[in-house]
Every structure is written in structure tokens, then in C-alpha cells.
Amino acid sequence: MSDIPADLYYTEEHEYLKSTGEDGVYAVGITDYAQGELGDVVFVELPDGGAQFGQMDVFGTIEAVKAVSDLYCPLEGEIVAVNDELDDDPSIVNSDPYGAGWMIKLKLADPSEVSSLLSADSYAEHIG
Amino acid sequence: MSDTLKLTPLNDEHVELGGKMVPFAGYSMPVQYPTGIKAEHAAVREAAGLFDVSHMGEFIVRGPQALDLVQRISVNDASKIEIGQAQYSAMCMETGCVIDDLIIYRFPDRYMLVVNAANLAKDWAWVSRHAADFDVELEDVSDQTALLALQGPKAREILRPLASLDVDSVKYYRFAEGEVAGIPAVISGTGYTGEDGFELYIPSDRAAELWRALLEQGGAAGLIPAGLGARDSLRLEVGYALYGNDLDEEHTTLESGLGWVTKLDKDDFVGREALVAQKEAGVLRRLVGIRLTGKGFPRPGYDVVSGGEVVGRITSGTVSPTLGYGVALGYVPVDLAKAGTAVQVDARGRLVDGVVQRPPFYTEGSIKR
Numbered sequence: 001m002s003d004i005p006a007d008l009y010y011t012e013e014h015e016y017l018k019s020t021g022e023d024g025v026y027a028v029g030i031t032d033y034a035q036g037e038l039g040d041v042v043f044v045e046l047p048d049g050g051a052q053f054g055q056m057d058v059f060g061t062i063e064a065v066k067a068v069s070d071l072y073c074p075l076e077g078e079i080v081a082v083n084d085e086l087d088d089d090p091s092i093v094n095s096d097p098y099g100a101g102w103m104i105k106l107k108l109a110d111p112s113e114v115s116s117l118l119s120a121d122s123y124a125e126h127i128g
Numbered sequence: 129m130s131d132t133l134k135l136t137p138l139n140d141e142h143v144e145l146g147g148k149m150v151p152f153a154g155y156s157m158p159v160q161y162p163t164g165i166k167a168e169h170a171a172v173r174e175a176a177g178l179f180d181v182s183h184m185g186e187f188i189v190r191g192p193q194a195l196d197l198v199q200r201i202s203v204n205d206a207s208k209i210e211i212g213q214a215q216y217s218a219m220c221m222e223t224g225c226v227i228d229d230l231i232i233y234r235f236p237d238r239y240m241l242v243v244n245a246a247n248l249a250k251d252w253a254w255v256s257r258h259a260a261d262f263d264v265e266l267e268d269v270s271d272q273t274a275l276l277a278l279q280g281p282k283a284r285e286i287l288r289p290l291a292s293l294d295v296d297s298v299k300y301y302r303f304a305e306g307e308v309a310g311i312p313a314v315i316s317g318t319g320y321t322g323e324d325g326f327e328l329y330i331p332s333d334r335a336a337e338l339w340r341a342l343l344e345q346g347g348a349a350g351l352i353p354a355g356l357g358a359r360d361s362l363r364l365e366v367g368y369a370l371y372g373n374d375l376d377e378e379h380t381t382l383e384s385g386l387g388w389v390t391k392l393d394k395d396d397f398v399g400r401e402a403l404v405a406q407k408e409a410g411v412l413r414r415l416v417g418i419r420l421t422g423k424g425f426p427r428p429g430y431d432v433v434s435g436g437e438v439v440g441r442i443t444s445g446t447v448s449p450t451l452g453y454g455v456a457l458g459y460v461p462v463d464l465a466k467a468g469t470a471v472q473v474d475a476r477g478r479l480v481d482g483v484v485q486r487p488p489f490y491t492e493g494s495i496k497r
Contacts, residue, residue, distance in 0.1 A: 039357065040166040042447045043425060061476065063425050065165040065447060066357045068476070
């Protein structure tokens, strides 16, 4: 079974939002389920810091050996940090998707919007 | 074709091993096991991997005119195949376009045609139609036949103690009939990975027994089960074409890199006239290898770009797990088909630099030709 931490927010496209402790700023990555489905990740293409994205905009792509997949911005916001570690070792997305495998830190335009995302329970139901 | 996926005789083994099962050519097949594609790929390059390729189709041709039928439908010269030898070839339509690629085995009393699972129904109809013109008996033994591919530099040492015959006498594209782990098998010196190894044709009802015997024997040498994902990345690293990606009914053998098996000077065969005409007129596009030098990975369907214009299309592409960069096969106009030609690949809106290269991309394989 894939790991779905209770205190995170999720999208139907298998991204998660995880609080960074800083007000309105969330780490975004893909879920354990998603990394398992994709298989070995070989390349993560991410935007530059400062870039702005709307909800469901494509902010990057993730390449596995077998497939390529878009990364969707869960909510409107500004990229305040990008995980450069993934350049050197994209396999962290597989080994630690909710920790060192984060992709971007997103400063939400409207932090109250997180309540519109899926809870852990709803996401678990979504992936069946 | 039914909507229900067919299962290979090894389905229970795959499920028990945690294989991720996906639909492929009408079968439920393991794309990878929990080890993952990269580890399975590396095992085949460095030690050995075991693949279930039982979905492949096998037709038997017997009778006084068996050779004549094979010659009629095959672009390669089947009269050159010795008993105990296998030959790679293709079947063409009258247009010279490829119906399927296949391997032809010559037994003392029969030929065996091994075809792609995705094309089985089409191929059977095609071969049957031509068989009507000859004194032959044709039999589809696909369901009774399981096929295991044992591939990698350690394949030979793993098979040796289990085989009833000297596996070292089975050379590249040769085969012998014997037993493996007490199971009657056609032991064939063929594969799809660029590594030394064997393909083992066995009765379906003994497949699980052989699968387990091989894994038990090979475990210490590093043998692991490998799925279709690794099979695809392995074949692409050595530039082997895949029907449905690189080979199709839109391209002739001369365009799709099968000129070397197309023997235009043998007796008439289906497609010959069109191929002779195309050769005389000049081939306009070719399947080539493309190595990406920029950052990004090629995928089937991506455009090939030159001078700002879309000039061709990627038909297979991946990151090479061994080499670390993107490798692809694709069609380009013949003036861009020369090795060393700079091209770009449109990776979802981003142009990535690449260069035309004659496959194989990976040249260190243990294959013994």
C-alpha cells in the first residue's frame, strides 16, 4: 500500500501540498502512489524561482524510464524555491517523495484555498 | 478480439512476485517487478534477467512445399537457412510495407515462424491465405507454447547445469532441441537485449516449472525476473526495432532499416516488385537512431526538427538506463539520415539537440555473434 500522510493536501493529479511552517508556503511534490506508478524517475524539469502559476497550470514535467508526465500546480501561487537536488539525483522522488523529493515551494495567492484540495482520506478513496 | 486480456502460463508467478501487470498486445503482462525497470535493465547488462515472452506467436509450417510458402511470404532468403538455424526476416504486403517482423526456425521436418503477439491474428490470416497456394500444413501452436528469454552475460553459466545438451554449442541464431530442468525445450541462441543469452520454447503446461528452476539456479549469479519495461529499454539501447512503434504498415522494409534482410535477388516474394521499384526510384525516408545531446528525453510521437521545420517523427525513445542520455529511433528524410547529422527533437514544446547515430547506442553487450 502506498503511503498517504494524514496532514497533507492532495490533488486528483497526484501532487501533494505540505506545509513548510512558513505562512502560506507549501512544498509541492508527487505522492508515493504516483512515484510507484511512474517507476524509476530519471529527470524532473522544474521552473525557475519567482515564476507564477495558476491552479492546474503545468509547472514542470517528470520523466521516468517508461513515461513522461506533466506536473500540475495545485493552486495559484508563486514559486519561492526549487529543489535543485533533483537535478543530480532525481531518484529521490522515488525514495522519499514527501521529504527530500519535494519539487517546488509555492507561496499561495490565497492560503484559504487549501481547503478545496483533497484530504488524505479523499485521496486514498480517489486512488482506490 | 475479445476485451478480456489473455494470461500467459506464468501469470500466477508474475502476480506472486509483485509484477505490475499491464495490458500489452491483448495479454496481461508484467511491465516491471518491485525491483524496477532500472534494476532489471542493469541486471540484464551485468548478470542476467528472465523474461516471460509467452505472448509471442508461433506457427508451424510442414509439408512438401513448406519452404516455398516461407519464401513467398518472407523478404529474407529462407533457402539459406540450415537445419538448426534461425533467420530474422519480415513479411510484407504487396506495397512492400511491413506486416510483421519475425524469426524463422528450420527444423528437420518443419519451419516455425515466431511472430509478434500484437499481430498474431493478422499474421495468421495472411499466412493462411498464402498457404492455400501451396501443399503445406499450417498450425498455430501459440497457446501450447511458452517462451522464456534468459538474457545477460551470466545466462550461459546459469543454463549450462540445467540443460541436457552442451549450451555452448548453441551459437548465435542457432538452436537445438533438448531438455532444460527435465522439460523438453527448443534452446535458441536468440534475444532482444544485445546480451548473450537464450530463448527457450517449451510446452505451456511446464512453463512455471522452468521459470522457477531457472530463478533458483540463477539467483546466486544475480538472475532476476525482468519485465516489458526493461525489455523495451534494453532493445532500444541496441537499436532493435519494435513492431507497432518503429515498424508498421506505413513503411517499407527498405525505409525501416530492414534492407539487410530484404533479398531482392531471391525468387519472387510478396512485396518484391514494389521494393525493387522503390530501390530504383530511391528511398526518401529512413528509420535512424538519434542520440540526444541536450537535456531531455525523446518519446514516441515527438517531432524531429531540422532548420526550424518538422521533418520527421520519433517512433521509440527513452532515457538509456546504461548511458544516461536520451536515445531514440525515428523516421527522417534520407538527406538527414547520415550519421552525425544534427537534428532537434521537440520534447513537448522544448527543442532538444540531438545527432543522428547508427545504432547500437550501447556497444558493450556480451552478445556473441
